[in-house]
Amino acid sequence: MKKIGFIGCGNMAKAIIGGIVGKNVMAPGDIIASNRSRKALDYAEETWGISVTADNLEVAKEAEIVVLAVKPQFYGQVIGEIKGVVQESQLIVSIAPGKTLAWMEEQFGRPLKFIRCNPNTPAMVGEGITSVTPGDKVTETELARVTEILNSFGKASVVSEAMIEAVIAVSGSAPAYAFMFMEAMADGAVSLGMPRAQAYEFAAQAVLGAAKMVLETGLHPGALKDMVCSPGGTTIQAVRVLEERGLRSSVIEAMIACADKARSM
Template structure:
């Protein structure tokens, strides 16, 4: 048996594999991956030395932890292909939005050890955040193994499945909001005369630094904002305009729309 198997070897799977191998959680030869595209498998084999195959059933048979890392629209097809290859001792992890634990039980036709995860793309640079929702068959020891895997490329936190849509809105889709904010700040800097490359450098570092202050100081974001806003100063004028234009309500409405879409998937 392989320790970990991936059906699908796209960006998220590669981020996970890179973290697992980098942290030496398991040896590369104990990881197996399948994918429709041979190019993705060749890349993974060359980069990390893992085992690769074009056979999803082989991965399902051999993996102790089986990660379903295909796009959501292909989940039903893949499950029909592998459902008779898995057994009650294996852990089956999903990283697809909108697919509930109950849905997996229905699709596989029996109770198995399912874990629903919602990672995000900063996993590609080792800074992901993943929610983890196991079903009642997963033991504490098994959950710890999964958490070790997920924390090899960022942070992970156990949450009830009912929070999955909120997680998608605040975590899974959130990098897109932040990228838009960075792009907008860079555009503002360019309009004020800064060269484009330096505008992206300054804007992205400002966001990174602000995020680290939230994480490392333990202070409320509002308190950190107040520390920057001197009376009669430049920052409070910028904040006034953002409030006037509805920054907060726009973000909240966007996240609500995101969660609503996730529920319907």
Template sequence: MTIGFIGLGNMAKAMIGGILAKGLMGPNEIIGTAATETTRTKVANKYGIQTRSSNEAVAKDADIIILAVKPQYLKVVIADIMDTVDDSKIIVSIAAGKTINWLAKEFEKPVKIIRVMPNTPALVLEGCSAVCRNDLVTDNDFHFVMELLESFGKAYTVPESMMDVVVGISGSSPAYVFLFIEAMADAAVAGGMPRKQAYEFAAQSVLGSAKMVLETGKHPGELKDMVCSPSGTTIEAVHVLEKEGFRGTVMDAVQACIEKSRNI
């Protein structure tokens, strides 16, 4: 079994790193290509994988072809590889906004397609991926791809109709969290804390809080109430956030992201 990556950007590198770290495949079973020789060389040197100089060469040699390019480049990539793709190969797309039906039409023939929406925490093996497939993908095919995705985080099966929502809540949300961490750190710096330490305190607090939600199974509101003592400092801060429309702003941001994904 050989996996081929068309595109060797951050997400592709995160996936390759996770697959190798978990020992699911060896470097000799992974091939990839990128637009520049510089990128191909850097990735080959870092991970020990093979590279090819063209999209077509990767598609020809790979059993699973991962389309790790931006949505606007998919048409060109599919045109490059469509003649070398048959119904024995599995196409995995990580491009936002491009549906399984759209991909199938571009290939102009029956093709096994799995659509994935990962996110950048995959770079530290804490990704969250949503996954769906077309009817040509067998259970065994799907199970194997899910194993690959779980090598760098969590992977969940969702209806394709939920993919744009996934973009808003997971695919793009690390940016919101980074912004929140930066804002908290800025406030701590204003209070006199060194910036490096401020980032560490803010980031570790977000990490620990997220872990509490996942591991305790408690409602986030209940966990919030546990921190808010009567007449305390935390409830005072929560009051300001509520007054300034914190929840509504976050909801509006996620909904704007979902709508943008739907219209790509």
């Protein structure tokens, strides 16, 4: 029996598999994945040496942990296909927004060991942040096992189901906000004469460095911002304009809209 199986082998599944194999959390022979695209399966097999199949039922039958890694709109179809072969001893891991633990139980037609996870795309470069929400039947040992897997491509943190929408807004969708911010900074640098490629490099490294300062110093982001803002200096003038144009309120309102959409999915 395989230790973990993925139904769906898109970008997020690939990021998780890459983390598992790269950090030696599991051997490639302990992993199986299914997908409709033969190209995706060939890539996974050639890259990591895992087992692959076009049959979702094979994954559901063979894996101790079954990760549903298809798009949310296909969850109902996939669950309908596999629910008859899933055993009570297996862990069912969902990575789809909007699919509650109660919804999962209703779709499978019985209480099983469900875990909701919300990874984000930086998992593709080993810097993801993933929320972990276990159902009532999941043991502490099982939760620790799944958390170890999720830590292989970044960081994982247990959150209550009531916080899922906040997680989606602050991490799941947040890379898009960061990309837009970096793109805007690069555009500003280009307008000041910097070559485009170099502008992206400076913007991206500045954001990466700032993020590491928050995580590694433990200081409040406001305190770190104040450290850059010398009296009468250049930075405080930029901050003044950002405040004037509503940067903070725009981000907050965007996150609220994101959470509202997540609840309705």
